[in-house]
Amino acid sequence: MEPIRFMVVSGFLGAGKTTTMIALAEHLNRTFGESAIIANDLGANLVDTSLTQTSGCTVAEIASGCICYQMDNTVDQIRRLRDKSGAVFVMSDIPGCGVGALDHVYHTLAREHGDEFTLAPFTVIVDPERLRMIMPERADINLPEELVYLLKLQLEEADLVVLNKCDTLAEGDIDRYVDFLKTAVPDVPVLCISAREKTGIDELAAFVTTRTSALKNFSVRDNREFEQAEAKLTWYNRRLFFKTLSGEKIDMNAVVDDLIEEIRLGLIERKRNVPHLKTFATSGNGDFNKASLIGVDYDIEYEQRFLRAHKNMRMIINARAVCESRPLARLVDDAVDEICERYGLDVQVFFTECFGMADEGR
Template identity: 85%
Template structure:
C-alpha cells in the first residue's frame, strides 16, 4: 500500500488556516489525488467543520482537544479517510494558540508509523496584521505579550511559513513582510498566498507534495511561558436556533452583524479582546453566512453572506477571547438577548461551553 501524505497546518488565531486548507484541498483533489481535511479544536460544534463541508471537501472533525493529545484518535481518523474516502493526502489544523504538534504528532508518526505516512512540511500560516506584533514597529493590537510569544514559538516550529492574505497588501508591503520573515526565520522557506483569492495555491501545493518535514527537535513540554500564554485565553462555543415569532422573513445578515457588534461592545466595555471570533449561520439549501472578527478594533470579515431573507437560522459561535470565562459567558448572553429583542426572535440554545485553559478541572 502506498504511503498517505499527512500535514499539520499551524498558525495564530485568525491567520486563515481553514481557508488555506480548503483552497489546497480543492486544488490537490484535482491535481494530486483525493485530499481530506481534519478540523481540530479544543471545543465542540466547530464553525470550521461546517464551512469546510459547504466547500464540498472531504472533512472529519476531532473536537474537544488538540490532536497532540489524542494521537490514537488522530491516526484512526487518517486511516478512515484513506480507507473509506480514498484520501491520499490528509491535512489537519490545530487550535490557533497551538504549539507542539511537531513534537507530539510528527515525531510520534515518524517513530510508530513510518511505513504508513509521509510527513509533508510542518506548515505555519501567518497573516500580516498579527505579524506586525513582532516586526520592528512592534504594533500594539491590544493583545497580551504572552500571545505575542505564542506567535514567535509557532514560527520557530515551522518547516514552511505561509504568508496569507496577500490580497490585503501592496507589492512593496509583501516584500517587506517576506524580508522580515527571512530574517526572523532563516533557512525556512516562505510562500506568499491569498487563500481567499486562491493566489499561489498551485505553488504551495507543489511544495508540500514534493517536500517532507525536517523533523526538527522542538518541544514546549516544560515551557512555563507557553503555559502562561495559553492561560490568557478562554474558549467559547455555542450552537443555537433562531426563528421569527411572526413567521416572517427578515434580513438575517443584519442579525449576525448586530450579534457580533454586541459581543464587540461587551468586550470593549470590559477592556477585553477576542483574537478570533467566528460565526456560521445557515437556513439550509446552501445559503449561509460565515463571519470572522480578529479583534475588537477590526472590521468583520465575511467569507460569504446570506443571499436572501429567512425566517429561521441555525447558528454556531466560536470565540477565542482574552477574557475570563464568567464575564465572557455573560456578555455573550447579553448580546444574544439584545438581538432577539430587536428582531423579535425566539431562540433555542442547544449547546454552550465556556472554559479557560487554566480553569480548575480541565
Template identity: 85%
Template sequence: MGQIRFMVVSGFLGAGKTTTMIALGEYLKEHYGETAIIANDLGANLVDTNLTQTSGCVVAEIANGCICYQMDNVVDQLRRLRDKDGAVFVMSDIPGCGVGALDHVYHTLANDYSDEFLLSPFTVIVDPERLRMIMPEKADINLPEELVYLLQLQLEEADLVVLNKCDLLSEADIQRYVDFLKTAVPDIPVLCISARERTGIEELAQYVTKNTTQLKNFSVRNNHEFEQAEAKLTWYNRRMFFKTLSGDKIDMNAVVDDLIEEIRMGLIERKRNVPHLKTFATSGNGDFNKASLIGVDYDVEYEQEFLRPHKNMRMIVNARAVCESRPMARIVDDAVDAVCDKYELDCQVFFTECFGMADEGR
C-alpha cells in the same frame, strides 16, 4: 498499501488556516488526488467543520482537545480517511494558540507509523496584521505580550511559513513582510498566498506534495511561558437556533452583524479582546453566512453572506477570547438577548461551553 501524505497546518488565531486548507484541498483534489481535511479544536460544535463541508473535500473532525494529545484518534482517523474515503493527502489544523504538534504528532508518526504516513512540511500560516506585533514597529493590537510569544514560537516550529491575505497588501508591503520573515526565521522557506482569492495556491500545493518535514527537535513541554500564554485565553462555543416570532422572512445578515457588534462592545466595555471570533449560520438550501472577527479594533470579515432573507437560521459561535470565562459567557448571553429584542426573534440554545485553559478541572 502505500503511504499517504499528512500535513499539520498551524498558525495564530485568525490567520486563515481553515480558508487555506479549503483552497489547498480543492486544488489538490483536482490535481493530486482525493484530499481530506480534519478540523481540530479544543471544544465541540466547530464552525470550521461546517465551513469545510462546503468545500467538496472529505471532512473529519477531532474535537474536545488538540490532536497533540489524541494520537490514537489521529491514527484511526487517518486510516479511515485512507481506507474508506480513498484519501491520498490529509491535512489537519490545530487550535490557534497551539504549539507542539511537531513534537507530539510528527515525531510520533515518524517513529511509529513511517510505513503508513509520509509527512509533508509542517506549515505555519501567518497573517500580516498579527505579524506586525513582532516586526520592528512592534504594533500594539491590544493583545497580551504572552500571545506575542506564541506567535514567535509558531514561527520557530515551522518547516514552511505561508504569508496569507496578500491580496490586502501592496507589492512593497509584501516584500517588507517577506524580508522580515527571512531574517526572523532565516532557514525556513516563505510562500505568499491569498487563500480567499486563491492566488499562490498552486505553488503551495507543489511545495507540500514534493517536500517532506525536516523533523526538527522542537518542544514546549514544561515551558512555563507557553503555559502562561495559554492561560490568557478562554474558549467559548455555542450552537443555537433563531426564528422570527412573526414567521416573516428578515435580513439574517443584519442579525449576525448586530450579534457580533454586541459581543465586540461588551468586550470593549470590560477592556477585553477576542483574537478570533467565528460564526457560521445556515438556513438550508446551501445558503449560509460565515463571519470572522480578529479583534475588537477590526471590521468583521465575511467569507459569505446570506443571499436572501430567511425566517430562521441555525448558528454556531466559536470565540477565542482574552477574557475570563464567566464574563465572556455573560457578554454572549447579553448579545443574544439584545438581537432577539431588536429583531423580535426566539432563540433556542442547544449547546454551550465556556472554559479557560487555566480553569479548575481542565
C-alpha cells in the same frame, strides 16, 4: 500500500488556516489526488467543520482536545479517510494559537508509524496584521505580550511559513514582510498566498506534495512561558437556533452583524479582546453566512453572506477570547438577549461551553 501524506497546519488565530486548507484541498483534488481535512479544536460544534462541508471537501472532525493528545484517534481518523474516502493527502489544523504538534504529532508518527505516513512540511500560516506585532514597528493590537510570544514560537516550529492575505498588501509591502520572515526564521522557506483569492495555491501545493518535514527537535514541554500564554485564552462554543416570532422573513445578515457587534461592545466595555471569533449560520438550501472577527478594533470579515431573507437560522459561535470565562459567557448571553428583543426573535440554545485553559476542574 503507498504511505498517505499527512500535514499539520498551524498558525495564529484568524490567520486563515481553514480557508487555506480548503483552497489547497480543492487544488489537490484536481491535480494530485483525493485530499481531506481534519477540523480540530478543544471544544465541540466547530464552525470550521461546517464551512469545509459547504466547499464540498471531505472533512472529519476531532473535537474536545488537540490532536497532540489524541494520537490514537488521529491515526484512526487518517486511516478512515484513506480507506473510506480514498484520501492520499490529509491535513489537520490544531487549536487556538497551538504550539507543540511537531513534537507530539510528527515525531510520534515518524517513530511509531513511519512506514504508513509521509510527513509533509509542518506548515505555519501567518497574516500580515498579526505579523506586525513582532516586526520593527511593533504594532499594538491590544493583545497580551504572552500571545506575541506564541506567534514567535509558531514561526520557530515551522518547516514552511505561508504569508496569507497577500491580496491586502501592496507589492512593496509583500517584499518587506517576506524579508522580515526570512530574517526571523532564516532557515525556513516562505511562500505568499491569498487563500481567499486562491493565488499562490499552486506553488504551495507543489511544495507540500514534493517535500517532507525536517523533523526538527522543537518542544514546549515544561515551558512555563508557553503555559502562561495559553492560560490567557478562553474558549467559547455555542450552537443555537433563531426564528422570527412573527413567522416573517427578515434580513438575517443584519442579525449576525448586530450580534457580533454586541459581543464586541461587551468586550470593549470590560477592556478585553477576542483574537478570533467565528460564526456560521445557515437556513438550508445552500444559503449560509460565515463571519469572522480578529479583534475588537477590526471590521467583521465575511466568507459569505446570506443571499436572501429567512425566517429562521441555525448558528454556531466559536470564540477564542482574552477574557475570563464567566464574564465572556455572560456578555454573549446579554448579546443574544439584546438581538432577540431588537429583531423579534425566539432562540433555542442546544449547546454551550465556555472554559479557560487555566480553569480549575477542566
